[in-house]
Amino acid sequence: MVKFFIISLGAVLGANARYWVADWAAQRFGASFPYGTLLINLSGSLVLGLFMAVFTSGRFLIDPNWRLLVAIGFLGSYTTFSTYTLESFNLIQSGQFWPGLFNLFGSSLLGGLAAAIGMTVGRLV
Numbered sequence: 602m603v604k605f606f607i608i609s610l611g612a613v614l615g616a617n618a619r620y621w622v623a624d625w626a627a628q629r630f631g632a633s634f635p636y637g638t639l640l641i642n643l644s645g646s647l648v649l650g651l652f653m654a655v656f657t658s659g660r661f662l663i664d665p666n667w668r669l670l671v672a673i674g675f676l677g678s679y680t681t682f683s684t685y686t687l688e689s690f691n692l693i694q695s696g697q698f699w700p701g702l703f704n705l706f707g708s709s710l711l712g713g714l715a716a717a718i719g720m721t722v723g724r725l726v
Contacts, residue, residue: 607666611674619679645680649687652676 622644623637630636652671656663676683685708692701 604666604669607669608674608677611670611676612678615675615678618675641680642682645676645683646686647683649676649683650690653687 619641622641626637626640649672655661656667685704689701689705689708692698692704694701
């Protein structure tokens with residue numbers, strides 16, 4: 602139950618941070634392009650990569666609950682983009698070049714297609 606609470610706390614903070622960043626970006630740069638989402642996806646990917654590289658390398662010992670709070674809870678709610686980009690990078694880095702590229706580009710292209718299908722079906726309902 603403690604793990605559930607830690608993840609939930611991170612998720613609440615991540616969702617609110619996502620809202621704040623997206624709102625700030627729309628006010629600052631306008632809403633004609635999803636600048637907020639782009640900023641969220643890039644910053645989330647950067648933070649997840651940094652966090653996992655620093656705190657899972659063995660150089661710094663932290664309580665495993667920090668991974669639940671930051672990587673799974675906060676960043677999982679802030680952006681799932683960060684997770685799939687890190688997983689794609691890890692596949693490529695481990696020598697699984699084609700699966701890594703498929704995950705990276707397949708998620709983007711197929712995700713876009715899925716969103717288009719969902720929107721089309723949603724408009725029909």
